[in-house]
Amino acid sequence: MLPVPEGLEGERVDAALARLFGVSRTRAAELAATGHVQVNGVLVGKSHRVRAGDVLDVELVTGAQRPEPSIVPTPVPGMGIVYDDTEIVVVDKPAGVAAHPSVGWTGPDVLGALAAAGYRISTSGAPERQGVVSRLDVGTSGLMVVCKSEMAYSRLKRAFKSRTVDKEYHALVQGLPDPHEGTIDAPIGRHPAYDYKFAIMESGRHAVTHYELVEAFRHASLLRIHLETGRTHQIRVHFAALHHPCCGDLTYGADPRLAARLGLERQWLHASGLGFEHPGSGEWVTFTSAFAPELQTALDRIGAEPSTR
Secondary structure, eight states, X not given: OEEOOGGXXXXXXXXXXXXXXXXXXXXXXXXXXXXXXXXXXXXXXXXXXXXXXXXXXXXXXXXXXXXXXXXXXXXXXXXXXXXXXXXXXXXXXXXXXXXXXXXXXXXXXXXXHHHHTTOOOOOOSSGGGTTBSSOOOTTOEEEEEEESSHHHHHHXXXXXXXXXSEEEEEEEEESOOSSSEEEEEOOEEEOSSOTTOEEEOTTSBOOEEEEEEEEEOSSEEEEXXXXXXXXXXXXXXXXXXXXXXXXXXXXXXXXXXHHHHHTOSSOOEEEEEEEEEOTTTOOEEEEEOXXXXXXXXXXXXXXXXXXXX
16 A cells, blocks of 8 residues: 555556556556556546545555466567677666566566567576576666576576676665765565565665765765665665655655656666676676666756755
């Protein structure tokens, strides 16, 4: 259950669900149409308009009720190929695209896009995520590597596990972190009340995030982030715990009014750099990705706001 924030006043249920629970709008509409959504204890359809303070309750359909996910060749406009050889393919993933098929996700995914483009991917890993050695959230854009050979999968999987891969992100977070440069070392586990969220918990898995300030604005700060570990939602959870959530990340407490002002419909978070030892040649390779257009627009907007100095 979640209360509807003021910034979503008057929104349709399917749009509010997508923003608050991090599911696709198609999936949100499906949940409402099949009787899995209540507002203030009453079942509602996808077109119902919510009010600030309404209590939104969603029953997420379990895997036992849905077919097992599988890779379906589906083109994804806007997904770029940064690098491609016989061992690996590095993609620039847009927001709104999953890393691989999963239960409950009905939108596009990276593996489906690669299959549609004729790429042959490693068969290592679970059937629905073959060749995937690391993932990005649906709402996070940027670099992701997929393995094309069994050898590449084995070596890169080991490299990610041993933390020898350089993973750089940029995030626009609310406020100004103090200190401006530092390390967040706090374990992360599944949220005890919401199974679609994660939280800092003593029983969670070790998680370390390093950050430094790139530029400070009136209401937000652009940070460069290096991940030492790679837990689900790690950056989002760590900065939300410091009361500096990623701008636009309503799931983790971001201000919906600031998100609307910046034109953000997802978290401002981008996987901007990736470096690792190539599994075939053994040479160190690096890849970079420019900010997605909607992120650059938000950055331009907040940069144009008058300074308090």
